[in-house]
Amino acid sequence: QKEVEQDPGPLSVPEGAIVSLNCTYSNSAFQYFMWYRQYSRKGPELLMYTYSSGNKEDGRFTAQVDKSSKYISLFIRDSQPSDSATYLCALGTGTYKYIFGTGTRLKVLA
């Protein structure tokens, strides 16, 4: 079993839709939860970071962590074609070795 599981997609949604991206994990030692966005032929860039359980909101993006279920989510409201990218979750234990999910490809149709 992989430490982090992420649905690879692709996920196609119409512009304006609410998008839900998810990762599940098996290691209860993870404390740091991040979402990266990666455009085609570019390096990943950090979107959201949360520590421990709870929600964090930043504009149209909300990150949610449920440590009891070992489940993290990223919600994108009012999705735009410019949100079309691959979204990777990354989890860390407190050292700087992050475990990344394989990424979910999102396409927002105009």
Add this chain to the structure above:
Amino acid sequence: DSGVTQTPKHLITATGQRVTLRCSPRSGDLSVYWYQQSLDQGLQFLIQYYNGEERAKGNILERFSAQQFPDLHSELNLSSLELGDSALYFCASSVTGLAGRSYNEQFFGPGTRLTVL
């Protein structure tokens, strides 16, 4: 632009050869990380250096090695290349690399695409 630079952008080589990938971290960042990204494996952590010293190791093959120089740039050396080594190689940097209960954002470079024929 993250401020992390990587050269070359693309590299095409043959099996059995050796290549060197170069990374310059953001100004002020002391820690450098190397990752391999392939279609089926996703982003895999290879190795981390902090201020010239190896700090953490991931799934790095014995044929691969890295170092961080006094000016903080880093090189990843890949030798006896195999077809399966074809991938995107990313470098990331962060301000510190010390383990502890604090978050430290990693900034990624644009990557080097390696093709082994």
